[in-house]
Amino acid sequence: MNIVVCVKQVPDTWAEKRLSAEDKTVDREGVDGVMNELDEYAVEEALRIKEAQGSGEVTVLTMGPDKSVETIRKALSMGADKAVHLTDPGLHGSDALATSYAMAKALATIEHDLVILGVESTDARMSVLPAMLAERLGASQLTFARKVEVGSGTVKIERQTDTGYDVVEAPTPAVVSVVEKINEPRYPSFKGIMAAKKKPLTTLSLADAGIEADKVGFGGSGTEVAEFSARPPKQAGQIVKDEGDGGAKLAEFLASQKFI
């Protein structure tokens, strides 16, 4: 079974994230980039499936600026076999519609039975790409998985829901997205880090992937940011040390705010 894992480089979790004043996109230059946390679980799951099956290849796919190579390296050092980096200045400014189109085009260049993603990126926080890719690829959608079981020609998952979970089964090819309950991602070993340097990395431009330039970037997007502003800073709250009457004080506060 051949698996593609989509990993995204995002601004460091704790870094103060900004929008660029010029073009209103996420400012990726000024901050450290890390692998989107949930994508580590996606990589781990892909590796576990491959290890259990004893065959197949795990390919990492990233769309993003040159800098995202760091994230690709991390996935390779965790154990992925090879990587595809979709990168082109024309992609800058792509929204979900454009990104899903470009990623689907890139996926079409890689032979696969499964595509695995994290359920959500920490910067965009849209949680739509997996479903959009399934739609574009005509592949089965198996999203919000907290457990994945691979059969022959089918995949079964436990899909996390509002009230518990659904057991869902579908034929391959399938697009799977995972939640953090699914596994515990491994740390890259020293050996893994060394090996990663020699693993194949293919770089795709728009032309290489057959992507029409007017369907990506700002022009190809279906949405635009009209304006943005920093939220007015919140007034510092009142913090009280419990001197035996903390509960009563809190009740007093709640009453003053009409919650009681």
Added chain:
Amino acid sequence: MAEVLVLVEHVDGAPKKVTYELLTLARSLGEPSAVFIGNGYDNAKDKLAEYGATKIYVAGDGDLDGYLVAPKAEVLAQIVSSASPAAVLIPSTPEGKEIAGRLAVKTESGVITDAVGLDDGFVAKQSIFGGAINVSSKVSRGTPIITVRPNSTAPEASPTQPAEEQVTASISEAAKAAKILDRVTEKKGGRPELTEAAIVVSGGRGLGEGKNFELIEKLADTLGAAVGASRAATDAGWYPHTNQVGQTGKTVSPQLYMAIGISGAIQHRAGMQTSKTIVAVNKDPEAPMFELVDFGIVGDLFNVVPQLTEEIEKRKSQH
């Protein structure tokens, strides 16, 4: 006035509150048409009329509930192509967002998720990066497809006599690829729904063990609140994961959020940061949660919470 489609979120036909919120929003921007997909329409009908739907599309084919997401997007796409609505509003739930994404691809339209308000011209207001930045964005291509967060607006009744249109959806075989074999409920019943509640009381690792969640439940019950939990608490099995608040749990935006024994990790904050009023009880004065609070108590929750619950009871009995 142009039609604005609202996808009805329901459980066996009974609409969730967010549906009424969306109908209310839609009414300020056009003619709200409800789209009901699945079983149990009889339970929804009167409520949709009460909250102002001027038209209801009903796709009640029983088969639709047995597959994941794709059939619902197909039904919506069919209605969009015949009705040419001014916009489609969908509840910003995990499934709602997926439907929106697929619909965007099908109709070559822009999609905006997690709106917390809508202005004229379907300009969506979003709060991003944990509430640090407010953004206004709009769809510039196709039919605006916008998912709106629960609790974004107050639902207002506005009774109508809606026209009804039965939709016979032709669902493709491809859309039936992902079959739902079983639905398992793990939820604790009897309390308000997390995403809809006006008050949420959440407990974390500070509770020390599962049975101490009783403290949280008691406090929640005196306030008519929903109960939430941090990932540390759900991972430990102290509370169902359906109650997890945060990046990979539920996003809540209540009037009041109470964090008890929760440190305030960024992944937790991602799910509650836009709450209107935030209070915390934590014995560590350095806990990051205190950066967010309107009111915080540095102290042992095992002292503070029972006293708080008792005090609330007392105040309530005086009224």
